[in-house]
Amino acid sequence: MTLVLEEGRNVSLEQKGTYAIVAITKHGVELARNLHAKFHQTDLFYMSKFERGDEDRRNISLFEGNVRLLLPSLFQSYKGIIMIISLGAVVRMIAPLLKDKKTDPAVVVIDDKGKHAISVLSGHLGGANELTKEVADLLGAVPVITTASDVQKTIPVDLFGSKFGWVWESAEKLTPVSASVVNEEHVAVIQESGEKEWWNYDSPLPETIKVYQSIEEAIHAKPNAALVVTHRNLNKNEEAILHNGVLYRPKVIVLGIGCNRGTSMEEIDQVIHETLNELHFSIKSVKAICSIDLKKDEEGIIAVSQKNNWEFKCYSSEELNRVQIAEPSETVFKFTGAYGVSEPAARLYSGAESLSICKKKSGNVTISVAVISF
Known part of the structure; x- marks a missing residue:
């Protein structure tokens, strides 16, 4: 050619x-x-x-x-x-x-x-x-x-956690926070969720980058900049850390979904947003929707997962029944062959021992919420 x-x-x-x-x-x-x-x-x-x-x-x-x-x-x-x-x-x-x-x-x-x-x-x-x-x-x-961060073997702020799928809440402070990192100013790292293996070098973390156990502790230390990794929304007092900080959203939230056949994408989407708002969780941290294999062709769930680029994982009734759940339902078993859908699906995918929401019924939708722990 x-x-x-x-x-x-x-x-x-x-x-x-x-x-x-x-x-x-x-x-x-x-x-x-x-x-x-x-x-x-x-x-x-x-x-x-x-x-x-x-x-x-x-x-x-x-x-x-x-x-x-x-x-x-x-x-x-x-x-x-x-x-x-x-x-x-x-x-x-x-x-x-x-x-x-x-x-x-x-x-x-x-x-x-x-x-x-x-x-x-x-x-x-x-x-x-x-x-x-x-x-x-x-x-x-x-x-x-x-690139300064590569040469100095320090954290690349614009790529922090990218290999795990972490995303920024906002790119507004990427440049000034990057400057603080490469200029060896006091930078706080606070991680509440997400993968822990984010340090890519054989050498120790630079002394100017300090890990704190809480946002409150970091604010008290008065750092020049901050990197905050969490799936939850910050309260008003905590937002002070973002004066020169970047908020990262790790992909850790798993949504177990059950619904009546033909439930619209709009209704499923609304229930998800309302539930995450109640929990003060960020929708940017959602990783996957899980359900029973009877729902693998459910157009509403498929549309929501595609719209948000979330994985859609389905399990067989046998797999779901192996999971111990809080409220097994004979009615659900009658129609699906499983004693529960949203709760065991969320537990199976996340591996979580306890759920943020065990099971919530809203209209035609049942939702469970789990957070993956690392």
Whole structure:
């Protein structure tokens, strides 16, 4: 496939991989072909004058014209772009395409001899730093990463807990809190829920980052910044910690759901919101909805889970009946073969010994709420 690059002409790509590799020189093409063969999530693009004759078989795309005209399509299509082009040229070419660090793809530059792999754009959020390390390992190159938190081996505030699926409540304080971390100011970490293995280095936690058992204790210590990890909503007094703090939502809430056949998405959604508000829990910390396998095609539950990108897990009646529950129901057993649905489903998924809400009936919906403990 040969792409003809011209000003004002749209480029149509046959994307197969997650990352694009681009080369424009003889040595760069050789290096790119080698990397493409080892890195199976990639699509390769190079100039047609370097055609070898095996490009169709190897799913390699050729292009004619200025590589600059290829980049807008690559930016829209790929999670990351690996460019075997001089760093200065890459900076000039991508500058007009930059929008936001939350949406820009990762960009990694490799020199023509394959000695260095350089993280250029979207190092943290876009994954360029990790991509740089992976590419460098495949090529035997030296990874060049300049992000302060990586160099200093400290907490990357914008990625804290991301490998576990944690999300921010707000991105407003990411930059000033990051500055406090890399400038070695007093930073408090308070974790009420979520995975504990968030420290990624062999070295100890820096002395300037201190872990506190409660928000109240941290406020009393008067830190310069704070990282708060919790599934619950803070009260007015606790919100003082967020003056220069970031609130993270770990995925720890499990919702057991039972409902009458045909219950609408809107009713299920309303019951979930009302229940979480009663508990002062954040909906951003919900991980999954669980039910009985009789409900695996229940359109209302499916719609709610898809809308919120939650896992929808169903169990057989036999699995549910193995769980000891507070209020077994003969009526539920008559219709489902299980003595309960929402409560045992929530217990099975979460592994929790006690539930935040054992069972609540609201209209056509029964809901149980569990919090995963680590």
